[in-house]
Amino acid sequence: MPETAPSTAPGPAPGSVPGSVPGSGAAPGRREPSGDGPPVILLRDVGRVFPADPPVHALRGVCLRVERGDYLAVVGPSGSGKSTLLNTLGLLDRPSSGSYLLDGIETTALGDGARTRLRGRRIGFVFQSFHLLPHRTVAENVMLAEVYGGPPRRGRRERAMAMLEKVGMAHRAGFPPGRLSGGERQRVAIARALLGEPSLLLCDEPTGNLDSGNTEMVLDLFDALHGQGLTLLVITHEDAVSARAGRRVRISDGLLTEE
């Protein structure tokens, strides 16, 4: 099966709607037009079974195609396989079956070290609980993204400051995260995820710990980043969040459906 073939072809599991044609989330000022180069994410018939009695099928024959510049929301109730999908997409977990191409690179056959390097270089993570180190300043937290296999140390602080500027947090560079509001913390975490220019921003319930005002602020930031051509994938159960995405897929009982 050629890599570029649309994933509509196999359609193995009933009910799983494969990744559709991009474009629904088209926005001005994209870095690369869709269809140019390999898709950022290409899942083909991905399954993930957790050994138990009986075995738990967290993902069943999932097919998904995310083009460069897409803004995709994955919605679903808890226990539907959202986290497993995120872990698989973030190269934190290995699918039991199927194939996952990130930027055209087949990842399922890669070793642990290669997956770690790929993860560090091409994926930026945004977590629900921010995961900022409490004893380090905002700037140091952002700089942490370049510690493992990033470019040379020279100019790291400047690059981190540029990212903080982008999310509007440059004025808090010397603050400890504990003195920031939830929305500010999440913006710092986004700045950290953006450092190193990842191909994909993977957000796991990014507004789960935020009030509506801060949620709005973070979603505006996502819109702006999407406008600059960044590929975003947001996992959420909030309609207000998923409504802002250009494209919505629903996951339920390990099955993925386009909305």
Next chain:
Amino acid sequence: MDIRDLWSEALAGVLARPVRSALTTLGTVLGITTLVVTLGVAATAGNQIVGRFDELTATAITVDVPGRLGPAVGWDSHAGLLRLRGVVSAAAVAQTDASSNLRVTSNTLVDPTRVTGQTLAVVAATPELPGAVLGRMTRGRFFDAGHVRRGDRVAVLGEQAAEMLGVARMESAPAVFVEGRAYTVIGVLGGLRREQALSTAVIVPPTAGAQLGLKHVSRVLVNTTLGAAELIARQAPLALSPGHATELQVIAPPTPKRARDAVQDDVDGLFLILGLVSLVVGAVGIANVTLVTVMERVAEIGLRRALGAARRHVAAQFLLESTLIGLAGGVVGSGLGVVTVVAVSAVRDWTPVLDVRLALAAPLAGAAVGLLAGLHPSLRAARMEPVDALR
């Protein structure tokens, strides 16, 4: 990963909880301090005892000539000793059992109302005696080669003997009578630092002593320079009397080496074990706290893995953190140890003796303890699955 990044991440990890890190070092501090103090005090005390020997005993040699040998050692043979390198002074002395209890008076008048006579020892000695017994002439002078050659009947009194006999002034050229023979007193010898028994003796030249039965040398006193005693003790009999070298009895100070070893063996054993035990306890403490820290920082480990940290990066960071804690404990411990050794020395009026290598190796030992203690926790951190760590 840049080595400087590893360094700064580990340092930040240690400094994130300064109080906990400081408390964690305590075990190592105790262990290293105990080790440094044990070794330092042992070395100091060992050298101190040797130092006390040095002052007097370590340089004093006595060669006894058994009476049955007769004239085995001539009156001038001690001059041969002075040619040996390391000999500072030497003198020959003659004393027999008979000469040890002679009646000595300061005049010939018989006064029935008073005790005028004393029973004193009479010894014959060569003119070098004052130097050989490290004494000084408190009054008058000692006899010289001229007195000996001429056979003058002169005598030098020990300090206490002069007091007992009531001899105070030399100007009147007082005399003492030994077994009825008169001897002119020309001086009083005092301040003896060896052969203190001579303080109550009447000392006469060999030629004069012959009349009292003091014909043959019975003892040779030798003083050496520091450290030469052992060598001179071996050479002296041969130099004094080649024919009877093996029959002379040499009384030499114990060798300094043996003294030091004995002291160190006593002190070291127990405290070294104590120090090592505290070090093991310290290592267990570091291992425990590092393990707790790893468990607390699961989310951080997950984040680092998500940011592209390989397992070895996570392991290296925690290993370096525990090594740094051990190193800090070692530095503080060796500092405290050195201060303690100096303080103990100051109190006991000792000169502190400390091996520089010990002071340098102690922090390294602390770091090694930290490294070993961190092995298990850091491997545990590295084995963590990022998915579980981020949950």
